[in-house]
Amino acid sequence: MVMAAEQIELINESHAARRARLWSKTSFTLAVLGWLIIGSALNTIVFNSFPLKLATPEWHLSLIAALISSGFPFLVGAVLIALALLFNPKENILQKWQRTMIRLSGLFAILMVLIIPLQFFLGSRALNGQTSRAFEAINNLKAIATRISAVNSEPELRVYVASLPNSPALPAKFDAAFPVIKQRAIENIKAQINAAQNNVEAEKSQALQVFLKEAIRNTAQAILMAAAFSALANLSSRNKNAVTRFFCSLL
Numbered sequence: 001m002v003m004a005a006e007q008i009e010l011i012n013e014s015h016a017a018r019r020a021r022l023w024s025k026t027s028f029t030l031a032v033l034g035w036l037i038i039g040s041a042l043n044t045i046v047f048n049s050f051p052l053k054l055a056t057p058e059w060h061l062s063l064i065a066a067l068i069s070s071g072f073p074f075l076v077g078a079v080l081i082a083l084a085l086l087f088n089p090k091e092n093i094l095q096k097w098q099r100t101m102i103r104l105s106g107l108f109a110i111l112m113v114l115i116i117p118l119q120f121f122l123g124s125r126a127l128n129g130q131t132s133r134a135f136e137a138i139n140n141l142k143a144i145a146t147r148i149s150a151v152n153s154e155p156e157l158r159v160y161v162a163s164l165p166n167s168p169a170l171p172a173k174f175d176a177a178f179p180v181i182k183q184r185a186i187e188n189i190k191a192q193i194n195a196a197q198n199n200v201e202a203e204k205s206q207a208l209q210v211f212l213k214e215a216i217r218n219t220a221q222a223i224l225m226a227a228a229f230s231a232l233a234n235l236s237s238r239n240k241n242a243v244t245r246f247f248c249s250l251l
Helices: 003-048 056-069 071-087 092-150 154-163 178-233 240-251
Strands: none
Touching: 003 056, 003 071, 003 092, 056 071, 056 092, 056 178, 071 092, 071 178, 092 154, 092 178, 092 240, 154 178, 178 240
16 A cells, blocks of 8 residues: 555656646747747848938838837737746746846837837928928929020030030930020920929828828837737836836726
């Protein structure tokens, strides 16, 4: 009877040891998968940011879109790292990883909130830049028309046209008198100016609609991600901030 009891106890201990090893492997597998998912998302953001164009609002808007799109992979990775501790709660390295992830979650929640007004500021700059470039081209056309109006002879007209960037090729001999050719050139440039002004308004309206659609989508996604990462940050009472407290109060 004693030997049988000892054998049963050894069997139970063996099962418990195997179960402990299985849970330990499972916990580390989840945590490593979480870090790999986060690393993959970061890799995508980093390489999509090249070439660096720090002075352009379009580059920053593209980076913001990449950050928001990577929010879900970040969230999945963070959740896996947090869940890993449930299978092996006494493992120090897992406890350290979870504390790190909780702190990063709180910071990421703040970042998502800050992105919302930043994208509207950058979008306004980008739209204004596009409009400025279009009006600069129109002003160049106006300057050309004014200069041609001041030309008094065919040789002078040829010299001026040849000095222009991407100058059109003029025929060796015009098919009309100089005043007629001059008037045709001015009328042609004015037609280009009118067409460009109409295109500016249409393109500005279209660009605004595209930006607002993207900005609204990004705003909704950023709010959802901020709420989700605030919930993760709430796992520790020591790593709360104003943003995470606000979102957690709504949950």
